[in-house]
Amino acid sequence: MNMAGNRPISPHLQVYKWGPHMLVSILHRASGDGLAIVGSLMFLWWLGAIAGGEASYQAFLNIIWQAAPAAPVAAPGAVPDAVAAQTSLSVTNWIGRIILVGLTWAFFQHFFSGLRHFVLDTGAGYALKTNKLWSMIVVISALMATAAVWLFILGRAIGGAGA
């Protein structure tokens, strides 16, 4: 009791000076928890929709991604562009895509940060400059990988007919 009262207590978030090492640490937890809660639900929904049959999978796509084209348009002179033939995005499609982009980022952030932890587990990478450098590399490469993946998806949707 007496002892506990006099002991120095650990400073908390508001008195720390923010730095890359601290950012990458809190992001590791945040991205991991996001993946665990939102990512696992999305993943199970996807698997359950596949198992449920074509109608249930289409219902999943309708909510998360995009509604299927109403009917194959056979009008002469119709726009051959697959993107134009599809229905426009609903509110839930936008929300679904934002969640997917967020999950992609959380995936890369947690993945790269986890690889950093494997290195730290060996006892390496604790020197101040090294630690700062690799913390920044983790954060920046996660953002770049997320951008690359979604540019790839976007490019395929625009360029490829199959979307």
Added chain:
Amino acid sequence: MSGGQIKGGTSLGRVRGLGSAKHGSQHWLTQRITALGNVILFSWLFVSLLLGDLTQYSAVRGWVAEPMVALPLILLILSVFWHFKLGLQVLIEDYVHGDAARIVALVALNFYVFAGAAYGIFAVARIALTGTTAA
């Protein structure tokens, strides 16, 4: 520290007999092993999903139904649900205060992890065992 005048004994004396020896590293080690499993399995899943067309139902179902896809998917579910159980457990222990709330949260976490993993494995098994054409 060496005084020991405080009621209840020294720091060492107060913790003696309270903790289980030899299992202290279990949580840490299991988190690393499942992390390594996740690295391998998610690298495979992520690239596969990115290169495939997820809007084509029959192609997606046919892919999941392949034995060498269904099996790693089940391993992935085991690895990732185990890993996130350990991770969320630490989060709850850090931020949920009060014995009652913490115990309720930990029990809910355990229920969700087992139910979620069972749901996922059952879905994959159903897809793999009923073939590619069954609805």
